Amino acid sequence: MSGILVIDGDRSALETVKLFLVKEGYETYTASTGTDGLNLCVQKSPDLVVLDVSLSDVDGFTVLEELLEEKEQIKVIAMMAYPDMEKIIRVMKMGAFDYIHKSVDLNELFSAIRKALNTLELDRRTDRLPRENLPEFKKGDIIGAGREMREIFKMVGVISQSRTTVLIEGESGTGKELIAKVIHSHTSPNEPFIAVNCSAIVETLLESELFGHEKGSFTSAFNRQLGKFELARYGTLFLDEISEMSINLQAKLLRVLQEMEFERVGGKDKVQVHARVIAATNKDLKTLVREGHFRSDLYYRLNIVSIKMPPLRDRSEDLPRLVSFLITKINRELRRQIVGVSEEVMGAFLSNDWPGNVRELENLLVRAGVMAKGRILERGDFPELFKKPVVSETGNVSRLEEWGKSGELLTLDDVEEQHIRKILKLERGKNKGELCDILGISRPTFERKLDKYGISFERDGFERSPEEEKLTVEGKTGS
Known part of the structure; x- marks a missing residue:
């Protein structure tokens, strides 16, 4: 039987809540002051505390802090008679499981209690299982045990022996830049890795961004500026979303790749190119060539070595390890102690299409990690994943x-x-x-x-x- 401690200075409300909880089968303890409540918590070790933060003898926030320090796994539901934005934010930031308005229907309190106890039980079941720590991952690791990813890793090993141009193709969120960084780290790790998003910069500025400009070459050119090709030195220049580059700039890039030299905007001196170029696209460049939106000669110059990144929906064997990797990252960045996802959630992950690929999976897990109350991420932590419109506006067909x-x-x-x-x-x-x-x-x-x-x-x-x-x-x- 779960033990619940109710701390409330309003004796009438205290008795009402106690009768309600006893009727529902909970072992219930009550205290009308913060001091008595803290003492009872030590004596009875309740699973959950319902705390009215507006206490007369002790500051309710101090009581909340001490309760959470006293027992690591205790869940606290905070109540207030007069909702106050700053106080609600404060109790949740301190670690309260939930907040409810004190005058609310007791059914809402009961629902919050049920959720808290269910989460607590799941955490305890997790503690009773043989502890398997999440795998150790390093920043920049790429998770892949499937055949396609293994082939890509082998290609990276071969590509890293030379400095040839590489084209990486794949849907958004599949990890094209990560692969580019791995190639760079195995080729010229001590040199710069410079990334340029070709879709984020207008044509006139992109030319200057890539090749630099001389002082006075245009109105706002007050000083000479080195371009990304020069800044990359003997490292890697990563051109993301290459398909968005204008035809005019494509011609200039082609010449640079062929001659391995260029001139700054407004300049006459030749500048030698030493950087390796890796381009990436989420579009089919062959189709764009046929439609006249991408130069065929540039396509063949970029496509000396091609890597195709598989979408996440085709990498089901990698999903469990990917989830572990992302949870490790979330724990490190958000200071959480999440240990995994439930079997139901993993099943939903495996059946999802993932149009946003790994980036979508990471965003979903980060959002769940921020809001989750327990150490196992459950169905309720992923409302978008499990949301099903059931009854249509015109009928009852679900x-x-x-x-x-x-x-x-x-x-x-x-x-x-x-x-x-x-x-x-x-x-x-x-x-x-x-x-x-x-x-x-x-x-x-x-x-x-x-x-x-x-x-x-x-x-x-x-x-x-x-x-x-x-x-x-x-x-x-x-x-």
Whole structure:
């Protein structure tokens, strides 16, 4: 049985919450002062504390700080009678599991308690498992155990023996610049790696950016400026999104690659090129050549050695290790202690198309890592990944039903979620007790299922609106 400590200076509210929690089956302790609450926490070692931060004897924020220091895994839900932005931000920043408005329906408190205890139990199960530390990764590591990535690594080894031009192709977010940096690190690690995004700079400025300019060559050229080709010295010049370069500038780049020399804008002296050029694109350059948007001669000059980066959807064998790598990075940068993702989340990762590739996966994990309450990232930490529009505006056909018609097998959870959402839609306006009778389940079970499937009874509009309530009352009066 989970133990819950409630600290609240309002004895009436304290008794109300205690009766509610005892009725729900929780072992409940109460304290009306911060000092008594801290003493009880030491004596009883509760799993969770419900704390009203507006205490009379001790500053509630001090109590929160001491509670979190006293017990590493304790969860604290903070309450305030008068919501204050700065105070809400402060309690969450200090490490409170959640904040709720004190005058709110006790069902919301119960929902927050359930989430906190579920997270705590998951953390404890994780602690009981044999501890396998996340693999050690270094900055710049590229994760890849699949056949395609192994072939790319072999190519990098061969390419690094020379300084030939390389073209890296692949969708956005597949790691083209990372591969370029690996090639550079194995070829000229002590020289500069200079990256230029050709799509981010207008043509007139890009020419000056690449080749530099002489003083007075144009209105704002007050001094001589060295271009990226010179700054790269004997290192690497990485031209990202090369497909966005104008035809006019393509011709100048071609000449530089052929002659290995150039002139600064407004200058006459020849400058020798020593840097290796690696270009990257997320577009099909062959198609652009056929359409007349990219010079064929430049394409062949860049495409001496080509590397094609596979999309993440074709690298399912790499996903678990990629997730571990990214979690290690998140823990280091965000000072978190996340140990992994749940089996359900990993299953969703493996079935996702990942149009944004590794960059999308990283952004998703970072967002979840920032907001997560526990050390295991669960379904609730990835609302976008599990979001399913269920009932259309014109009817009751759900996306889950369409999946079933298309031959895709549904899990029992999918079917249960679909059924609950249908009942809520069809019986819109009924209270939770009536809905429990229709579904044939108890109130606590109903609340757990709403939480499990991310259904908000209030937010999703399953309560009767004031207009509907008025019509109902008028209908009853008229009859």
